[in-house]
Amino acid sequence: MTEQNTSSKGIFLSIDWITILLYIILIVWGWFSVCGACYDFNNPDLFSWETNSGKQIVWGGTSLVLAAVIMLIERRLFDSAAYVIYAAMMLLLLVTIVIAPETKGSRSWLPITESVKIQPAEFAKFAVALALGKWMDRYGFNIKKSKDIGVAIALIFFPMLLIVAQKETGSALVYFAFFLMLYREGMTGSLLFTGFACVVYFVVGLKFQNDFITYMPVSIGEFTVLLLAMTFTISMVWIYCHDLLTVNILATICYGSTVIALLFSLFAIPFDVCYVMLGACILMILVIILMAFYRHIYKYALIALFAILSTSLYYMSSKVIAHMADHQRTRIEVLLGITDDPRGAGYNVNQAKIAIGSGGLWGKGFLNGTQTKLKYVPEQHTDFIFCTVGEEEGFVGAAGVLIVYLLFIWRLIVMAERQIDTMSRVYGYSVLCIFLFHLFINVGMVLGLTPVIGIPLPFFSYGGSSLWGFTLLLFIFLRLDAERNLKQK
Numbered sequence: 001m002t003e004q005n006t007s008s009k010g011i012f013l014s015i016d017w018i019t020i021l022l023y024i025i026l027i028v029w030g031w032f033s034v035c036g037a038c039y040d041f042n043n044p045d046l047f048s049w050e051t052n053s054g055k056q057i058v059w060g061g062t063s064l065v066l067a068a069v070i071m072l073i074e075r076r077l078f079d080s081a082a083y084v085i086y087a088a089m090m091l092l093l094l095v096t097i098v099i100a101p102e103t104k105g106s107r108s109w110l111p112i113t114e115s116v117k118i119q120p121a122e123f124a125k126f127a128v129a130l131a132l133g134k135w136m137d138r139y140g141f142n143i144k145k146s147k148d149i150g151v152a153i154a155l156i157f158f159p160m161l162l163i164v165a166q167k168e169t170g171s172a173l174v175y176f177a178f179f180l181m182l183y184r185e186g187m188t189g190s191l192l193f194t195g196f197a198c199v200v201y202f203v204v205g206l207k208f209q210n211d212f213i214t215y216m217p218v219s220i221g222e223f224t225v226l227l228l229a230m231t232f233t234i235s236m237v238w239i240y241c242h243d244l245l246t247v248n249i250l251a252t253i254c255y256g257s258t259v260i261a262l263l264f265s266l267f268a269i270p271f272d273v274c275y276v277m278l279g280a281c282i283l284m285i286l287v288i289i290l291m292a293f294y295r296h297i298y299k300y301a302l303i304a305l306f307a308i309l310s311t312s313l314y315y316m317s318s319k320v321i322a323h324m325a326d327h328q329r330t331r332i333e334v335l336l337g338i339t340d341d342p343r344g345a346g347y348n349v350n351q352a353k354i355a356i357g358s359g360g361l362w363g364k365g366f367l368n369g370t371q372t373k374l375k376y377v378p379e380q381h382t383d384f385i386f387c388t389v390g391e392e393e394g395f396v397g398a399a400g401v402l403i404v405y406l407l408f409i410w411r412l413i414v415m416a417e418r419q420i421d422t423m424s425r426v427y428g429y430s431v432l433c434i435f436l437f438h439l440f441i442n443v444g445m446v447l448g449l450t451p452v453i454g455i456p457l458p459f460f461s462y463g464g465s466s467l468w469g470f471t472l473l474l475f476i477f478l479r480l481d482a483e484r485n486l487k488q489k
Contacts, residue, residue, distance in 0.1 A: 014482040015071065016415060022408045023459070023474060027060050027467075029401065030385070030460035032366065037381035037388040038462070039367050052381055052462050059464040063471040070475040075483040078476060079423060082134035086155070089127035092120045093162040106167040121163045121171040122469030126476060129430035131155050132178065136185065137423035143186045152182060170453030177437035181429040190236070194306055197232055198313055201225045205314040216265050218273045222314060226277040229310035230254040233284060236303045246291055253287070254280045281311045349448045351377045356390030356398070356446070363394030381462040383454050386446045401460075405439055415481050424480040431477045435470075 031053065038052040048054045100107040109117040132155055135141070141148050156178045163172040176195075183192055208221035234254065238247045254277075261276040285307045292300035355371035364370070369391040371377060377384050390398045412435065416428030435458055442457040444450030456466040 016411070016478055016481055019408070019411045019415065019474070019478060022404060022411060023471075025404055026408065026459035027063070029404070030457075031056050031060060033385050033388050033392075033460055034381055034462045036367055036369060036392045037372055037385060039372075055464075056462055056467075059467045062464070063467050066468060066471055067475040070472070071479055071482070073479065075480060078130060078480065079134065082130040086127045086131035089120065089124045090159060090162065093124055093159060093166070096120050097162065097165050100166070108163070108166040108168040108171070116464070118468075119168075119171075119463075119465040121159075121166070121168055122465040123472065124159045124163075125174070125434055125469060126472045128155060128159055128175065128178065129427050129434075129473065130476070132181070132430060133423035133427040136426045137421065141422075143182065144188075149182070149187060170455050173441075173453055174434065174437055174455060177433040178430055180433040180436075181426060184429050185426060190240070190302070190306075193232075194309070197228070197306075197310060200228065201310065201313045202317050204228070205317060216262075216270050216273065218265070222274045223277070225314040226274060226281060226311070227258070229281060229307065230258075230277075230284065232310060233288070233303060233307040236306060237288065237300075240299045240303065241291075241297065243291070246287070250284050250287060253283055278311070281307065285311070349446070349452060352384050352387040352446045353448060355380075355387040359391040359394040359398075361395050363390075363392050363397055366392055368392065382456060383442070383452075383461065384446055385457050385460045385462070386443055389460075402443070409436060409439070412477075415477065418484065419481070420484055424477075424484060427480060428477050431473050434473060 034056045035046050035053040039046070046053045047057060049058070096110055097107055100110055103109045103117075108119050108121055110120065111117050132152060135152060135155065136143070136148075143149050143152070156175050160172045160175045163169075163175075179187070179192065179195070183189065205221040205225045208224065209219055211220045212218060213220055213223065230250075234247055234250045237243055237250065257276055257280045258273065261273040265271050265273050285304050288300050288304040288307060292298070292304060351371065355369065355377055358364070358371060359369075369388060371391055372380060372388050377387055380388055386398070386401070389401055393400070409432065412428065412432040416425055416432055419425035419428055438455055438458050441450050441453065441455055442461075445452050445455075456463060458470045459467065
């Protein structure tokens with residue numbers, strides 16, 4: 001038996017077949033859901049190329065071929081060509097901006113034939129994951145070093161900027177999932193906390209900006225954001241610098257001035273207390289900067305930067321919201337409950353909830369969904385495919401899909417944890433975080449829990465680009481994992 005045949009046999013025996021089984025279950029289940037979402041009684045042939053269900057069979061079949069090819073590729077190719085693959089994908093994203101025709105307001109789809117188009121943004125994910133794995137596996141890499149973490153973040157943000165330039169904001173947001181991998185690899189939690197704080201500032205500030213404290217001309221949104229900025233900043237000084245004296249000074253400045261201003265506004269002359277709070281925040285920042293120079297501790301400078309961002313974010317976000325397109329602004333306001341627009345921006349989510357609720361416990365049966373057949377939910381075969389599951393298969397079917405996804409995610413965690421080299425582990429956690437992000441956002445979007453940003457449900461949503469992209473992501477990881485098993489033998 002030749003060395004190549006021996007290697008192929010070893011790979012075959014080392015593959016994680018449980019993950020592949022879950023992959024096939026999701027693809028098959030997804031195909032039935034696409035059939036339910038797209039079935040046309042005037043063209044009942046589910047296997048015809050003229051129907052979306054027929055095309056999805058082709059995408060599924062070619063995905064299996066793609067998976068088989070990936071498993072036959074030598075592992076060292078992914079290692080040695082990681083940067084080349086990344087550069088090629090970035091070039092493709094750049095070219096897409098220029099030559100792609102406008103489709104539904106974006107320039108993100110490259111036409112191959114009249115009926116076949118590909119979306120390069122779906123394929124860039126695996127390229128970014130490989131490049132990150134290669135960079136973080138190099139000798140001397142330390143995620144605590146500014147240069148090392150800076151390059152890693154640049155590898156993530158560069159494709160995001162190109163995708164945003166294609167006007168595909170939803171696809172670009174998926175790349176934030178890579179930061180969860182960086183946190184797993186030792187990135188300081190302060191960066192994740194900063195992101196969390198920014199989301200809290202944005203949501204609270206926007207939702208309550210037009211509500212006022214009783215008897216005072218003070219916006220609850222602005223007041224709460226400034227109070228949170230003070231609290232978070234003072235807490236960071238205590239946690240990261242252990243400087244009790246500075247904490248007491250900052251608390252006295254911020255909370256003392258706020259209480260005095262509230263009492264004066266309530267019992268003397270009503271005025272906007274937020275002006276005093278803003279002044280206190282500026283003074284707080286100056287004190288922290290002074291401590292950075294006095295004690296020569298860079299952590300103070302980082303906390304000052306956090307405080308500046310926290311203080312200014314509310315005012316910047318208001319400007320951003322004001323300059324958004326009307327439909328984007330309305331979507332955000334509907335999600336936060338500021339605006340009720342069941343026939344406009346909230347139509348998709350409202351109809352999706354109706355479809356899922358109408359399925360009851362056991363569902364209406366395959367091809368029997370009335371909401372689906374009457375096309376009440378736009379994009380039901382792509383972004384809103386989960387509501388088809390809820391309507392036709394009911395709570396039991398929807399719960400079953402989520403259980404299979406849970407098993408799939410659990411298996412990815414097991415595989416990522418058992419890797420013996422940094423590149424494979426980094427790549428594995430990148431894959432895990434991308435799938436988790438897609439699952440959480442897509443299902444949450446259909447249920448009205450997350451913004452409608454238009455990202456597919458892995459292996460369920462109709463489309464060749466997403467199915468091929470997810471297959472590439474998964475099977476490269478399976479190939480790396482199989483090599484680990486061979487090395488241990």
